[in-house]
Amino acid sequence: MSEPEETAAADTADTRPSGRVAIVTGGGTGIGRACALALSEAGWQMVVCGRRRELLDEVAEQCTSEVVAVTVDVSAPEQVDALFAAATDRFGRVDLLFNNAGMGTRPVPVDELPIADWMATVGVNLTGSWLCARAAFAQMKRQRPSGGRIINNGSVSAQTPRPHSSPYTATKHAITGxxxxxxxxxxxxxxxxxxxxxxNAESPLTAPMATGVPQADGSIRAEPLMDVDDVARAVLYMAELPADTNVLTMTVMANGMPLVGRG
Structure with a gap:
């Protein structure tokens, strides 16, 4: 695979910025984009990564802090290593990893789903999260001062599955472990x-929920959505806690979605 491509939102080749540094995976759209913008507004310097260069560049241009955009496939070990090398080359350290990159599969019965779709979902959602966490641990151990924070994007599917979602649900349960x-x-x-x-954070991926998605009882029903910026505020809260405090698990959801109980 090719090496990650990198661009920066500002020309600072002769400087080494100081301050809090984050890596946001899957940062080109949806939750990742909203969180990148919120972190930047709060003063975090950042590497934002994903697979689509044009979307990453748009995010970097909208940020108010220094942001480096890197094209990365998180399921590729050598590209993850290059991602963290780009972060430390530019900023000198990594204080936060938001392990956000993820994908799903078509909602079809398990025996009709191609094995390649299972492998791809496990590769991004689980292996990719592990690879990024592994690289983050290595960097956070050796930097001075040492330490940092990792926030994994689980999903309510880590608690309750949707119909015909075995690859996505399995990987999100694994993220909890x-x-x-x-x-x-x-x-x-x-x-x-x-x-x-x-x-149910509102994004291009969740748009079908507003018109109707399959339910466990076999019906098709619309579900409420919430503003993705509310998710970004929750991630920012977790990110900016003092080092001696942790939110181990947080659920943030559209009020009224069919998760808590019947109806």
Missing amino acids: LTKALSLEGRDHGITVGQIDIG
Whole structure:
């Protein structure tokens, strides 16, 4: 695979900025974009990454802090290593990883879903999150001062599945296990790990929910959506907690969506 491509929102080749530094994966659209903009507004310097160059450049241009855009496939180990090298080359350290990159599959019965779709979803949602966390641990251990924070994007599917969603649901349940294991492992190194489970944040991916999506009882019903900026505020809250405080798991969801109980 080719090496990640990099652009910067500002020309600072001769300077080494100081301050809080974040990496946001899947930062070109939806939740990742909203969180990148919120972090930038709060003064975070950032590397925003994803697969689509033009979308990343648009996000970088809208940020008010220094932001580097890097094209990355998080399921490729060598590209993840290059991503973190780009971050440390530019900013000198990494204080926050928002493990946001993810994908789903077509809502079809499990026996009709191509195996390649399963492999791709596991590659991005689970392996990609693990690879990025692995690289973050290595960097956060060796930097001075050491430590940092990782926020994994889980999903309400980490709690309750939707019909015909076995690859996505399985990976999001696995993210919960990953979060807990890494939270335990990070204690001795000042690395704090938490998870945010998001339900029905308005974005291009959730647009069909406004008109109708399959329910567990076989019906098709519209579901409420929430402003993606409310998710960004929640992520920013988690990101800016002091090092001795952690939100291990947070659920932020559109009020009225069919998650809590019947109807």
